[in-house]
Amino acid sequence: MTAPLEVSNVKKTYTSPKLGAVDAVKGVSFEIRPGEIYGLLGPNGAGKTTLISMITTLENPSEGDIKVFGESTQTNSAFTKKQIGVVPQEIVTQGFFNLVEILQFHSGYYGVWNNKERIDYLLKRLGLWEHKHKLVKQLSGGMKRRLMIAKALVHKPKLLLLDEPTAGVDLELRTSLWEFVRDLQKEGISILLTTHYLQEAEALCERVGIISKGSLVFNGETQGIIRKLTRRTVEMDLKSIPNWTLPEGVQLLGQRENRVTFSTPSEMSVGALLAGLSIPSDLLLDLKTREGSLEEAFLNVVQKGASL
Ligand SMILES: Nc1ncnc2c1ncn2[C@@H]1O[C@H](COP(=O)(O)OP(=O)(O)OP(=O)(O)O)[C@@H](O)[C@H]1O
Ligand SMILES: [Mg+2]
Structure with a gap:
């Protein structure tokens, strides 16, 4: 079975006139296996979001190769975008539309029309049903984050990238999101999760990678690292x-x-x-x-x- 994600020797150097060259990712390799939840962990500035930006083709790797379901993200970005759903770390708020409209537009972006059934399902599943006629600016932070998750899932992606999905989310919602992520896994979706909540990674991820200053310093079974280092x-x-x-x-x-x-x-x-x-x-x-x-x-x- 083709790996949902293969990252091979990927490097990313950002260059800007003011900062010069910043080596954000320094030769990282790992893969996500079919149907697994893989945790990418690391302190602030380690390179996690940069990796996600390269997987989603928002940024190009300076070196190395990324494959999504066997296809290179750089040579076949249209294929990649269809397979992937992404919940970005930063919440983007569009003020003029309500939740239903936003999810309809977003489905249209993927060429999916008449997506009412899927949208209704996601609104209900994520506890947003009673808020569906609100504008984004009328939502709380936790609701906005749930909307981002609904957006990432409208086109039924096979690989879901979650960049700190539970940051700033209350305990109750966090546990319901964990349950949701496990349900998605049962549906066969493979998931890349970045988080600063180590308990979350321990509960959800069979394997984790630890990235520090742009380098992957560990990649393997969660229980293996616990046994080895504690x-x-x-x-x-x-x-x-x-x-x-x-x-x-x-x-x-x-x-x-x-x-x-x-x-x-x-x-x-x-x-x-x-x-x-x-x-x-x-x-x-x-x-x-x-x-x-x-x-x-x-x-x-x-x-x-x-x-x-
Ligand atoms: N557009 C950019 N231009 C220059 N440097 C950048 C850019 N984006 C990120 N960086 C730098 O790249 C490094 C990695 O940042 P990145 O956002 O990938 O970290 P992260 O692991 O996601 O951190 P966090 O846990 O805080 O979200 C940091 O040193 C950051 O300052
Ligand atoms: Mg980040």
Whole structure:
């Protein structure tokens, strides 16, 4: 099956008289597999929106190649535009039209006429039905963002690019958007998501890429990066504290009376920890573990420069 998106050695240098040359993307490669939600993560200015602008053909890569469903975006941009739906990071507000009109115009832009059924479905699905006769300027920020999502989906794209779709969105709406994104995935749509909410990426994305200063520093399974770059915390309540020698890789984080907390490599099993500490099972009253998160892994890569 053809990959919905293949980005190969893509570079982007912006040049302007005032700023000179800015290397925004420095040789990035990754692909999105059919039906997956792929998370592109990175701090402000890392190059995420620049990559999305190149995928949507708004910007040309300075070097490298981007393929959407097997076709080069540069040589076949009409094909690319049909396959892709994009929710841009910046909300654009058109003041003079209501939601229905905007979605009709947008369908027309893709050559889709008589799109009422699809438009009604999207308005209902995104909780905009009762607002459909409002002008954009009469919408709240969260409603505007939902309208952007409806716009991106009018022509039933097969690849959806979401550039921070939940920025500034309240908790309830955020969780309903997650559900919606999962439903889109079930319909077979492949999704590229950029977000600063690491919890969101952890919940939605099987694979993530971490981009820092224009370079992709990680690309792979979300759980893989968590395992590799974070540790597990194990808290035990013991009847009494035996003498132990800490096994290799295990740290004692704290001890208060008979409650002890250890940090262990995430691949070390609890059984191996107990055996390594020589704690007999009848001494153990209770045990809790906490796995590392994508947020911890991300901070380790981006701030502390952990190597992968
Ligand atoms: N049109 C432009 N001309 C010159 N430099 C630009 C232009 N657009 C972006 N840049 C620069 O390219 C770099 C990457 O910006 P980009 O918008 O891709 O980052 P981002 O990862 O999307 O960040 P954020 O999380 O803040 O949205 C930044 O240094 C930015 O200043
Ligand atoms: Mg951006």
